[in-house]
Amino acid sequence: MMKKAENIIVGISIGDLNGIGSEVVLKTFEDSRMLELCTPVIFANVKILSFIKKNLDSAVSLHGIDKIDQLIPGKINVLNVWKEGVDLNLGTNDEKVGDYAIKSFVAATQALKDNQIDVLVTAPINKYNIQSDTFKFPGHTDYLDQELEGDALMMMVQGNLRIGLLTDHLPLNQVSAALTETLIKKKIETVRKSLIQDFSITKPKIAVLGLNPHCGDGGVIGKEDDAVLKPTIQKIFSKGTLVFGPFAADGFFGSGQYEKYDAIIATYHDQGLIPFKTLSFGNGVNYTAGLNKIRTSPDHGTAYDIAGKGKADYNSFKEAVYLAIDVYRSRIEYSEISENPLKVREK
Structure with a gap:
């Protein structure tokens, strides 16, 4: 059964907090019409995103939650993956900030595996500062290949x-x-x-x-x-x-x-x-x-040179959200047709 648009849950991993990821996410959802297409849930911390929002003079309203079942359609939900504060120095490469990028991504991937979110859209990471004893992957794709089927x-x-x-x-x-x-x-x-x-x-x-x-x-x-x-x-x-x-x-x-x-x-x-x-x-x-699950991302990196300056182009991230939703719908239609080939004739 096809979900109603606003009930498609789009999970978002926040990426490198010192880069432009948070900016393109917030800019994408400044357009309230986006909330008619899906329900976003950002895997991060509502306090740090509120700080970034204030720095960018963004008008979006964030809804902090501690559990995925607390999310509200029509809101920009922020799931608190961590509670402590994070020291940011926008535009710089920081291993500690890289650790939080991976905390967000790993939590979002687990939610995707558990069917708590329908699709995953990943904001840009820095492939160098994410490396650790527990995460030794060149990037998002390699980790997803290990964690998901296919x-x-x-x-x-x-x-x-x-x-x-x-x-x-x-x-x-x-x-x-x-x-x-x-x-x-x-x-x-x-x-x-x-x-x-x-x-x-x-x-x-x-x-x-x-x-x-x-x-x-x-x-x-x-x-x-x-x-x-x-x-x-x-x-x-x-x-x-x-x-x-x-x-x-x-x-x-x-x-x-x-x-x-x-x-x-x-x-x-x-x-x-x-x-x-x-x-x-x-x-x-x-x-x-x-x-077996859907993941998209923008086609750019962290862009440290413009981070925090309000200059980031958010179109690629917005298109990543659109594509994730389109693929989700296409897969449902494909599954329904596979189960009932007569539906092809009915179209």
Whole structure:
């Protein structure tokens, strides 16, 4: 049964309190219409957010709660994950503040696992100050991959532009060895399934970018495209998945070729994210596809240089909330259709 809009509970991990995360969260919900789309619950501390709110001269009203079942629709709920005060020095890298970012994120993830929230939207963290004896992950995605069911895949989304990654936070000198037939098959299938259940695309078309310049030029500039990527893509295509490539990455976006496909899969991080961030104009969203739960985040970092100055653009975070809600609804519809295929005819 589809939930009413305001009953969709959006959990928000607060990210690095010295960065712009709190600012983009508060700015997003300054628009009261957002509370007609969902019920937000921020995993943090109401006193520290009230301090940040005052510093930003924000007019939002915060509702502090100590238990998730105390949240109220129509309010910006703040779940007190900790009670003590936190010393902030906006715009600086602080390990102690990084600890609170992880407290927020871990608590929000547990609430997601326990079905206390419907979706999770994560504000930016600093990948350096979050490291500790109890948290040794490069970022959000890797931890979620461990805690949730499925295989996480980083997918950048803005409108009809969707770019997934075969490898994400991996040093460039390790990418070639990581591109195995097994990995390629798994990632393409994850993208295919996500396009169907998360984006309601019945027969998705997927493009895969080549690793080397000009896809290796027949082996002159590298053999990976001809030896691994191309035959694997052909095997997958022969079994009914509409996947094409590999395509030379240099002209793929400039020529507008990307517009012909429902998703593009890049072989490594910057190959996908540079064109994505160029084309998305600050409205892009980082979506973790392939998991049994829904998580999105803005496509930017902590932006220490503008933290606390009221200059942060909140559009990416707002789009992350929108996408999380859209995917949640799409998954419910997909589940209902799977249980009753006749519903497709009724539409």
